[in-house]
Amino acid sequence: SIPISACSLNTGTRLCLNPQNNYVVGVGSGSTIVYAVDRLAERVQQENLKIVCVPTSFQARQLILKHGLPLSDLDRHPELDVAIDGADEVDSSLTLIKGGGGCLTQEKIVADCARHFIVIADYRKDSKCLGQQWKKGIPVEVIPMAYVPIGRDITRRFGGEVVLRMGVSKAGPVVTDNSNFILDWKFEKVHNWKEVNMAIKMIPGVVETGLFIDMAERVYFGMQDGTVRIRDPPIH
Numbered sequence: 540s541i542p543i544s545a546c547s548l549n550t551g552t553r554l555c556l557n558p559q560n561n562y563v564v565g566v567g568s569g570s571t572i573v574y575a576v577d578r579l580a581e582r583v584q585q586e587n588l589k590i591v592c593v594p595t596s597f598q599a600r601q602l603i604l605k606h607g608l609p610l611s612d613l614d615r616h617p618e619l620d621v622a623i624d625g626a627d628e629v630d631s632s633l634t635l636i637k638g639g640g641g642c643l644t645q646e647k648i649v650a651d652c653a654r655h656f657i658v659i660a661d662y663r664k665d666s667k668c669l670g671q672q673w674k675k676g677i678p679v680e681v682i683p684m685a686y687v688p689i690g691r692d693i694t695r696r697f698g699g700e701v702v703l704r705m706g707v708s709k710a711g712p713v714v715t716d717n718s719n720f721i722l723d724w725k726f727e728k729v730h731n732w733k734e735v736n737m738a739i740k741m742i743p744g745v746v747e748t749g750l751f752i753d754m755a756e757r758v759y760f761g762m763q764d765g766t767v768r769i770r771d772p773p774i775h
C-alpha cells in the first residue's frame with residue numbers, strides 16, 4: 540500500500556524501463572514491482588516488443604503470467620539484460636536489505652545474472668545507513684534443521700537478536716519458495732556489511748542473506764510529492 544508515491548513510482552518505472560526487442564528481463568518480487576510489470580506489459584503491447592521474463596519467486600511468476608508476458612527461466616536464459624526489483628531499505632552506498640517477502644535467494648541469483656540491476660522503491664526505503672528505516676532486521680534464508688545453531692552463531696559473533704519468521708495466517712514458520720526458513724537478524728549497530736555478509740554466508744546451513752552489496756546499479760525512489768529521485772552508487 541503506497542498510495543502517496545504511486546504516481547512517482549509509475550514515473551520511476553517509466554524512467555527505468557527501457558526494454559528493447561529480445562530483452563531478457565528479471566522480474567523481482569514484492570508490492571512495488573507490480574508497478575514495473577504493469578509498465579513493462581504496456582510497453583510490450585504498445586511497441587510490439589518481443590521480450591522474455593525470468594521470475595524471482597512464485598509471486599513474480601504469477602505476475603508475469605497475469606500480464607501475458609513470456610515466461611522463461613535461468614535454464615533457458617542464464618544471462619539477463621536487466622533485472623528490476625524492489626527493496627526494503629537502501630543506504631547511501633546502494634547497499635540493500637531485501638527479503639521482507641522471503642524471496643531474497645532467487646532475487647539475488649537473478650540479479651547476479653543480469654547485466655543491469657535496477658531497484659525501484661518508495662521514499663520510506665531511503666536511509667543513510669541500514670537499520671534507520673527497516674526495523675525487522677536482515678533476512679537470512681536457512682536450511683530448516685540448522686535454524687537454531689545458525690541463529691546462535693550470528694548473535695554470538697555479531698550481537699543483536701535473531702527471530703525465526705513466523706507465518707501470519709499459518710501456524711508455524713514461514714517456508715520460502717525454496718522450502719527453507721527465514722531468520723530475521725535484528726542487528727544493534729552498523730557493521731561492515733561486506734564482512735558480515737561473507738561471514739554469515741560461510742555458516743553451514745545458510746542459503747543466502749538479504750544483504751545486496753555492490754549489486755544495484757541505480758535506485759529510483761518515488762517521493763511523497765510525486766517526483767522521482769535517482770541514486771547511483773558512489774564513485775570511489
Ligand SMILES: O=C[C@H](O)[C@H](O)[C@H](O)COP(=O)(O)O
Nearest residue numbers: 569570571625638640641642
Ligand atoms: O522478499 C521480498 C523482496 O525482497 C521485496 O522486493 C522487498 O521486500 C520489497 O518489497 P515491497 O516492494 O513490497 O516493499
